[in-house]
Amino acid sequence: AAFDKVLQVDPGNRSGLMMRATCLYSHARDSLARNESKHQSEDELRQALGNLSTLLGLDPEHVGACLKRRKVHLLLGTEPPQPDPFFVGMCRGAEKVLRGARKGSMTEGNTPIPPPEFLAAYALDMAEDCAEVMGLTGAHPPGRSSTP
Incomplete structure (x- = not known):
């Protein structure tokens, strides 16, 4: 809740976003x-x-789809199309x-918060x-028809 207050005052607060995401993530994984x-x-x-997604400058709606595409390419051993919008956003x-x-x-x-690269x-x-835990990246194994 404290992070929510910080983010209301300063929506672009990166350390606030990171801390809130980490807390939510840890709690969800424990549960x-x-x-x-x-649920x-x-x-x-x-x-x-x-x-x-906000922290990394990505649209939350596209994160799951981008990760799913990446995973399909990894499974099939093919290169993702260049430039991959996921990596562009990440950079x-x-x-x-x-x-x-x-x-x-x-x-x-x-x-100070951790180094930016970290x-x-x-x-x-x-x-x-x-995304994986929520089933947003469930790629088909090689050999099956997949629609990345």
Whole structure:
């Protein structure tokens, strides 16, 4: 709830977005591991994915589809089309994070948040995991017809 207040005041607050997404994600994963409240967990994962999408400069509606396409290409051993919009978005997001860090605007009070490269990579991993847990990246195994 504290992060929600911060984000209402400053919607572009990257450390706030990251912290909120991390908390939602951790809570949802814990609940799922204990087989508790699947519906609430999916809602938390959806919110976390939304926060991470904003953080990385991606449209939440497209994250699942992009990850799914990537996974299909990985499974089939083919190269994704260039330029892959997912990676373009990811690079833009990482650039924004880097620019913010250089300006020194990436600190919360006196506490510096992790390095931007770590932040971008961690956010991407978490977004991918959220999408996977929610079944947004369920690619067909090779040999079956798939529509990436």
